[in-house]
Amino acid sequence: MMHYRKAQNVEQELSKADLPFEDCLPKSPNDFLWMHVKGGTKVSNVIEFAQAALNKNEHRCVVWSGSGGGVGKTISCAEVLKRSHPLYQVTRMAYTSVEEHWKPQMDGLEEIIATRQIPTLHILMSLDALPDSIEGLQKPNTATDFWEGNETHRNSHPRQQQQQHHQPSTAGSQQKKRHRSGRTKPAQQQVKQVAEENEPSSHGQG
Template identity: 45%
Template sequence: MENYSKGKNVEEELERSKIPIKDLPDNFLWMQVKGGSKMANLLSHAAGILEDKAATAVVWTGAGVAISKAISCAEILKRQFSIEHQLTKLSYKTVEEYWEPKIDGLETLVVKRQIPIIHILLSVNAIPDTNQIGYQSLNGKKFWQKEQSSNSKQNQSHKPKKPFKHKKT
């Protein structure tokens, strides 16, 4: 590749109509997360829309390096609003890289790559088809809420242990 220099990248654009989730609500907020997006900005925008009840569902989309950021945003928002219904889908988009020759007589190279994309639907209202692959529900539980059992009730009343002290020899 020392005889080539990187040229342009042509990426397949994400479109609202191509989100691979069936039965999307008509009025949903689509948050497209990029690698350079600031999570605080994304979360405050989405939270404002949900608080105003302008939308009852949010789709978080992230491609490539932005996947982990999209997941984090979805998990934070899901916990903040106790959103009970989630549907996660994976897909790919095509990126064509063009490599221009540095030496006469060589042809331009085109490298096609598939970049993974994650789509996470969070919905306040029930999702029509709960048998879809990628569906998760809290079933009325709140996040971080533990189920009470007889063992956990006993453990709550115990005294804290004394710190361990080493014996000097």
């Protein structure tokens, strides 16, 4: 490819018929809000727009879609929206076609167009209850194993988190042993450090 230069990527334009939710989408395409998330999307703006649509009852269902650099933000949008509304959720993956255009830098060569498939994440969220028979259904206020979310894991185990915060530290006894051998800081600084370590942490709250 030394005689070619990269020109542009043309991503397949999806339609609502391409969404992988044949078993759970509303019958009318106008009955749900479809939010496209890209790498440069400002999360706060699209979240406010979706929340307003649900609050005004303009839509009862929202679908988030993102590929490439937008996948992470797609997940963030869904997680934030769940905090303000009791939503049923279905998460699925699909593929989108992308054409890579390569322009020749020498006479006599033709343009090359390479097509590849990139994974695309789609998250359907509904205020209305969805049937239990739907594959991958996640009900409101429950966790999903579709991806590993550290934040979801921490929020779903508050008792365990509280026990960890109040668990006595063994750092004091270990530091005393080291102090006897003359390798630790003065005792006054040591007591201050142990007190700070035993102080309950606020991590995970918010």
